[in-house]
Amino acid sequence: MAEQPTNPSSDAPTVGIQTTADGVIAQVAGMASALWSSKQRNKILMLAAALIGIVGATAYAQVQLNAWNKPFYNSLADKNLSGFVQQLGVFAVLAGILLALNVAQTRLNQISKVILRQGLVDNLMTEWLRPLRAFRLSHAGEIGANPDQRIQEDAKHLTELTTDLGIGLLQSTLLLLSFVGVLWVLSSHMVLSLAGREFTLPGYMVWCALIYAGTASFFSSRVGRPLIVLNAEHYAREAEFRFALVRINENIDGIALYGGEADEKGRLDRVFDTVLDVSRQMVGAATRLTWVTAGYGWFTIAAPILVAAPAYFKSDMSFGELMTIVGAFNQVQQALRWYVDNFSSIADWRATLLRVASFRRTILTMDKVGEDEERIQFHEGNDQSIRVDDLRIATHTGCIVLSEPHAQLNPGEHILITSENGEEKASLFRAMGRLWPWGTGRITYPARESLMFLPVRAYVPPGTLRAAVMYPHSSDAYEASAVSKALVDVGLEHLEDSLDVVKRWDRKLNDDEKQRLAFARVILQKPRWLIANDAFDVLDPESRKRIREAFAAKLANIGVINVGHDTNEPGIFARKLYLTTQLKGPTFSYNQNDRLRASGQPESSHEALSAEETGRPKPDLAAIKSRSL
Numbered sequence: 341m342a343e344q345p346t347n348p349s350s351d352a353p354t355v356g357i358q359t360t361a362d363g364v365i366a367q368v369a370g371m372a373s374a375l376w377s378s379k380q381r382n383k384i385l386m387l388a389a390a391l392i393g394i395v396g397a398t399a400y401a402q403v404q405l406n407a408w409n410k411p412f413y414n415s416l417a418d419k420n421l422s423g424f425v426q427q428l429g430v431f432a433v434l435a436g437i438l439l440a441l442n443v444a445q446t447r448l449n450q451i452s453k454v455i456l457r458q459g460l461v462d463n464l465m466t467e468w469l470r471p472l473r474a475f476r477l478s479h480a481g482e483i484g485a486n487p488d489q490r491i492q493e494d495a496k497h498l499t500e501l502t503t504d505l506g507i508g509l510l511q512s513t514l515l516l517l518s519f520v521g522v523l524w525v526l527s528s529h530m531v532l533s534l535a536g537r538e539f540t541l542p543g544y545m546v547w548c549a550l551i552y553a554g555t556a557s558f559f560s561s562r563v564g565r566p567l568i569v570l571n572a573e574h575y576a577r578e579a580e581f582r583f584a585l586v587r588i589n590e591n592i593d594g595i596a597l598y599g600g601e602a603d604e605k606g607r608l609d610r611v612f613d614t615v616l617d618v619s620r621q622m623v624g625a626a627t628r629l630t631w632v633t634a635g636y637g638w639f640t641i642a643a644p645i646l647v648a649a650p651a652y653f654k655s656d657m658s659f660g661e662l663m664t665i666v667g668a669f670n671q672v673q674q675a676l677r678w679y680v681d682n683f684s685s686i687a688d689w690r691a692t693l694l695r696v697a698s699f700r701r702t703i704l705t706m707d708k709v710g711e712d713e714e715r716i717q718f719h720e721g722n723d724q725s726i727r728v729d730d731l732r733i734a735t736h737t738g739c740i741v742l743s744e745p746h747a748q749l750n751p752g753e754h755i756l757i758t759s760e761n762g763e764e765k766a767s768l769f770r771a772m773g774r775l776w777p778w779g780t781g782r783i784t785y786p787a788r789e790s791l792m793f794l795p796v797r798a799y800v801p802p803g804t805l806r807a808a809v810m811y812p813h814s815s816d817a818y819e820a821s822a823v824s825k826a827l828v829d830v831g832l833e834h835l836e837d838s839l840d841v842v843k844r845w846d847r848k849l850n851d852d853e854k855q856r857l858a859f860a861r862v863i864l865q866k867p868r869w870l871i872a873n874d875a876f877d878v879l880d881p882e883s884r885k886r887i888r889e890a891f892a893a894k895l896a897n898i899g900v901i902n903v904g905h906d907t908n909e910p911g912i913f914a915r916k917l918y919l920t921t922q923l924k925g926p927t928f929s930y931n932q933n934d935r936l937r938a939s940g941q942p943e944s945s946h947e948a949l950s951a952e953e954t955g956r957p958k959p960d961l962a963a964i965k966s967r968s969l
Contacts, residue, residue: 364690364693366697367693367694367697367698368693370697370700370701371460371498371502371693371696371697371700374459374460374463374464374700375456375459375460375463377463378458378459378460378462378463379459379462380455380456380458380459380462381459383455384452384455384456384459387448387451387452387455390448391445391448391449391452391507391510392510394441394444394445394448395445395507395510395511395514396514397441398438398441398442398445398511398514399511399514399515399517399518400518401434401437401438401441402438402515402518402671403518403519403522404434405431405434405435405438406519406522406664406667406668406671407522407664408427408430408431408434409660409663409664409667410658410660410661410663410664411423411427411660412424412427412431412660413659413660413662413663413664414658414659414660415427415660416659417658417659417660445507449503449504449507452503452507453499453500453503456499456502456503457495457496457499457500460495460498460499460696461491461492461495461496463700464490464491464495464696464699464700464703465491467700467703467704468487468491468703470707472706472707472774472775473703473706473707474487475775476706476709477702477703477706480702480706482576483698483699483702484702485579485580485583486579486580486582486583487699489575489578489579489582490695490696490699494575494692494695494696494699495696497688497692498689498692498693498696501685501688501689501692502689504685505682505685505686505689508678508682509678512674512675512676512678513675515671515672515674515675516672516675516676518671519668519671519672519675520546520672522668523543523545523546523549523665523668523669523672524542524543524545524546526545526661526664526665526668527542527543527544527545527546527665528540528542528543530544530545530648530657530665544647545644545647545648545665545668545669546672548647548669549669549672549673549676550676552640552643552673552676553672553673553676553677554676556632556633556636556677557676557677557679559632560629560632560633560636560679560683561679561683563628563629563631563632564625564628564629564632564683564684564687565687566621566625567622567625567626567629567683567684567687567688568687568690568691569691570618570621570622570625570687570691571622571687571688571690571691571692572691572694572695573618574615574618574619574622574691575691575692575695576695577611577614577615577618578615580611580614581608581611581612581614581615584607584608584611585608588604588608626684629683629684633681633683636677640670640673640677643669643673644665644666644669644670644673645662645666647669648662648665648666648669710778710928713734713778713926713928714734714778714779714780714926715777715778715779716731716733716771716777716778716779716780716781716782716783717781717782717783718774718777718782718783718785719782719783719784719785720784720785720786720787720788721784721785721786723751723786724751724786724790724868724869724899725748725749725750725751725784725786726749726783726784726785726786726869726899726901727746727747727748727749727782727783727784728742728744728746728747728749728781728782728783728784729745729746729747729781729782729783729784730745730746730780730781730782731771731779731780731781731782731783732779732780732781732922732925732926733767733768733771733776733778733779734778734779734780734925734926734927734928735763735767735921735927735928736927736928737763737921737927738921738922738923738925738927739779739921739922739923739924739925739926739927740764740767740768740779740919740920740921740922741919741920741921741922741925742757742768742917742918742919743917743918743919743920744917747917749899749901750899751868751869751897751899752896752897752898752899753899753900753914753915754891754899754900754902754912754913754914754915755899755900755901755902755913755914755915755916755917756902756904756906756912756913756915756916756917757901757902757903757904757916757917757918757919758903758904758905758906758916758917758918758919759918759919759920761919761921764919764920764921765873765874765903765904765919766873766903768903768919769793769795769871769873769903771783772793772871772901772903773793773871778926778928779926780926785869786868786869790867790868790869791867791868791869791871792861792862792865792867792869792870792871793871793872793873794858794859794862794870794871794872794873794875795872795873795875796873796874796875796877796878797851797854798854798855798857798858798875799811799858800845800846800849800854800857802842802844802845802846803842804839804840804841804842805835805838805839805840805841805843805845806820806823806839806840808845808857809823809826809827809839809857809860809861809864810823810861810864810865811861813865818864818865820839822864823839823864824836824839826860826861826863826864827860829860829863829886829890829894830856830857830859830860830863830883830886830887830890831856831882831883831886832853832856832857832860845857851878852878852879852880852883855875855878855879855883856879856883856886856887858875859875859887859890862895862898863890863894863895866895866898867898868898868899869898869899869900869901870898870899870900870901871901871903872900872901872902872903872904873902873903873904874902874903874904874905875902875904876902876904876912877904877905888912891912900912900913
């Protein structure tokens with residue numbers, strides 16, 4: 341790890357892991373791997389086999405229906421009533437079979453969407469919530485800004501598009517294989533005339549269909565290609581707009597108190613303008629593509645008759661044979677034009693695939709972030725003390741060190757570790773929680789289950805208040821009387837009657853009540869050590885007095901390390917340590933190659949969008965997103 345002086349005045353970089361687009365094959369392989377490793381693998385395989393069988397049976401029935409054209413139209417041309425009625429009966433049987441197959445295919449289609457989404461989302465959530473990955477991803481720049489949309493909306497859209505396009509491609513492929521042979525045989529009897537000479541061109545109608553569809557596909561690809569990039573950009577801008585709306589809703593109290601509604605409306609307008617700008621570009625691209633696809637569709641009505649007309653008028657071909665050839669031509673066209681008709685959906689699918697695949701790939705790289713850099717050694721000791729030796733925490737601005745190179749923190753001791761710099765305190769808290777392992781030195785702990793961490797913002801999970809007090813343990817881990825007593829000890833006795841009520845308690849409780857709820861967990865669960873980050877500083881004076889009394893009595897045996905402000909308040913902390921930043925020492929920051937690098941300089945501005953450009957606040961490296969207890 342490099343030993344470089346850094347510029348202490350430089351702003352903290354917005355972490356910018358930039359994801360380059362893999363090839364489509366690699367992206368599809370990644371999604372296939374996710375589904376293969378999911379619990380839904382056997383269901384997916386059975387559904388795939390069933391769909392192949394249903395689509396194959398449908399293609400065979402359509403071949404029989406096309407063959408029915410010849411006797412049916414000949415009976416009409418010959419005005420043969422009995423033959424006409426007989427062919428209506430044949431049609432009724434074929435139509436009934438096709439109807440049943442279509443219903444079965446629709447049902448399997450919808451089931452496949454549900455199963456595919458279940459498998460993909462389960463894999464994404466499993467990989468995302470592996471230890472430390474979500475925390476590191478939250479600092480990974482734009483790719484980690486909206487995991488909620490990638491897992492919920494993008495994964496849903498991707499599985500639905502994949503199912504529809506996959507079944508459509510399978511159906512078109514089987515139809516093409518079935519009707520190319522039929523059309524080739526029918527073309528063998530077509531006599532053409534050129535310059536007064538008659539001849540037979542093997543597979544004449546097949547070649548006409550291939551040239552016609554190939555031309556349309558070429559122009560569709562050229563005209564519609566911008567939609568791939570525009571769709572990806574559209575999803576990114578929509579995610580930013582959604583994030584901006586959620587941010588305002590979560591902070592509406594402060595906004596209203598400041599009278600900042602007009603300012604927030606201006607921010608939303610700027611973000612929404614980027615959505616509208618991309619939407620307008622998509623309208624133009626879709627309009628140009630429609631000229632090609634719609635024109636191709638309309639001309640297809642007359643195309644088979646036009647190419648077959650020279651042979652029809654020059655030979656003894658019956659009207660029924662002509663309609664059979666036209667029907668086979670249309671089936672081949674329908675199969676070949678699948679790409680033309682679905683180019684817009686394919687562009688959408690590729691854009692969504694890129695978002696989900698790049699998100700999953702980035703998640704998988706989180707375990708390797710900074711793997712070549714020096715790391716702090718974490719060791720579980722045999723006694724109940726905590727020892728910090730030669731700790732040097734590497735950050736982008738410098739190397740953070742403790743005032744005592746060898747600090748022995750004894751059980752039951754209450755220690756305040758303070759600094760004038762908020763990032764220094766946050767970095768130490770992250771390092772002690774093993775969220776930020778980069779640097780040098782050694783921290784020796786007692787067993788992990790004997791530690792409890794309390795971030796500056798107390799975490800209140802969804803569900804009942806009882807479950808929130810016992811978090812992360814199950815709601816029946818402690819006696820009801822113990823839970824009630826813990827609430828009384830922190831001054832939350834007015835919430836006893838609401839212990840089993842499900843609410844958004846993170847919104848219902850104010851900051852002081854949420855912090856007292858977190859201390860109620862400490863009283864209830866009685867860890868050996870409490871490691872807090874400014875946890876005492878957000879309490880009001882009366883609440884602080886209650887907590888001080890609790891730590892002086894029933895929590896006297898609990899060791900406390902508070903990384904916070906120096907308030908000079910007696911009665912809680914008997915020992916004080918200090919943090920400082922050395923400009924010479926191990927430093928690093930995330931870079932766009934998904935690794936950590938030795939550098940104290942901020943990332944260049946082009947590597948990450950600013951808050952004004954994205955409508956999002958920059959990731960706050962001082963905000964602890966640890967497993968809050």
